[in-house]
Amino acid sequence: MARSKSSQRWLKSHFDDEYVKRAQREGYRSRAVYKLEEIQQKDRLLRPGMTLVDLGAAPGGWSQYAARLLQGKGRILALDILPMQPLVGVEFLTGDFTESEPVDLLMELLGDDRVDLVMSDMAPNISGMDAVDQPRSMYLAELAVDFAANVLRKGGDLLFKAFQGEGFDALVKGLRSQYQQVKVRKPRASRPRSREVYVLARHYRAVDMS
Ligand SMILES: C[S@@+](CC[C@H](N)C(=O)[O-])C[C@H]1O[C@@H](n2cnc3c(N)ncnc32)[C@H](O)[C@@H]1O
Structure with missing residues (x-):
C-alpha cells in the first residue's frame, strides 16, 4: 500500500532519530525509555524492592x-489498552484505564501492597486538533x-506525562498540596517541538483516613 508523503516523512525522521537507533542497539522496545532513564539519573526513583505501577506501558520500554533496575526484587504491574509482549518480572494487564473494570483488576492484583511509584506515559491518539487532544490528555x-x-x-x-496547555497549571498546583515536592521535567528524548513534559510529584503526604 502506498504511504502518504507525510507518513513517509514521519517514518524517515523516526528511523533517523538517535534515540530510536540507540533503543534498537541496546535492546529496548521504545525510544521512550531514554526519557525515563534521564529522569532516573537525576531523581533516583527506581530501586530494588519497590512496588511500582506502569500505566500506558506498551510496547514496554x-x-x-x-525491571532491569529492580533486579528481580519488588513488583512491577503494567497496564495498557494495547497488548504487550510478556516481560520477565512484569505483571501485565490489557485494559482501558478510563474504564473501571481494568482499574479494579489492578487494585485486586495489588491487594494489600502499597505502591512506591506510579508512573504513567499514557497519551491519547493525537488528532492534531488541540481542542480535542488537550482535554483528552489532561483527562488521562x-x-x-x-x-x-x-x-x-x-x-x-x-x-x-502531560501536555502543557489548558488545565496543566491547575493540575500541577493541586498536586502541591498532596505531595511535598512537584517538578516538571522535559527530558532530552522528548521532542523539543512537542508540548509534552513529565510531572514528577514526590513524597505523597497521604490522607489520614482515621
Ligand atoms: C507513549 S506510549 C508508552 C510508551 C511506553 N512508556 C514505553 O516505554 O514503551 C503511550 C501508551 O499509552 C497507551 N494508552 C493510551 N490511552 C490509554 C488508556 N486509556 N488506557 C491504557 N493505556 C492507554 C497507548 O496504548 C500507548 O501504548
Missing part, C-alpha cells in the same frame, strides 16, 4: 528499564493522579 493525567492517591504509600512518588 519503561517496564523493561524498571487526572485519572493517573486520582489512582495514585488511592494506591500510593505515604512518601510514595508519582511521575506522569
